[in-house]
Amino acid sequence: MDEMKNYLMALLDTIHYFSLPDYLVLSCIFLIILLFFLLSIALRFNALLATLTFVISGIFLFGSPFIYQTIMESYVKQIDLTLFHNEQLHYDDVYYIEGQFTNVGLIDFRGCVLSVNFIPMGLKKIKTLRYKIKPKFMHIENYKIPLKKLESREFKLIIPSPQANMKFTLDTKGACY
Missing domain, CATH: 2.60.40.1620 (Lipoprotein YajI-like)
Incomplete structure (x- = not known):
């Protein structure tokens, strides 16, 4: 029980570092990942397009920290x-x-x-x-x-x-x- 409480307190401390623009950029990146993933499911009858959109969603998933950092440093927090x-x-x-x-x-x-x-x-x-x-x-x-x-x-x-x-x-x- 104490571990869960400590985890929630650490999570709340981390959440206070983010501002509204941070949440907006992170939400947009998440929606793009979700869009390409759902598009790969919708295009499952065409194997090439389904694979391509699934790979694009994976690239966005693993590249999201770099995308977030680039957007924040180049535009929002320049x-x-x-x-x-x-x-x-x-x-x-x-x-x-x-x-x-x-x-x-x-x-x-x-x-x-x-x-x-x-x-x-x-x-x-x-x-x-x-x-x-x-x-x-x-x-x-x-x-x-x-x-x-x-x-x-x-x-x-x-x-x-x-x-x-x-x-x-x-x-x-x-x-x-």
């Missing part, structure tokens, strides 16, 4: 992240990041998140790609300041070096929620 400084200070093992978030999306934001991935300098392309996919040294800063449409917020951040005597390039990304 931001313009401008970096003025994104480098190490000359005489110290400290990295200084200065920039600005601009809301160019369709909705107001409750806050923004800035993530800085430290990639060691002088690596081969494959190891650099590995550090971008699975970062070893990362700093995440959460700004809980609301950002209305077409409004900008500046930020300044000082981060100590994760390892002394090692040079890093910074891969800085931002997202708003």
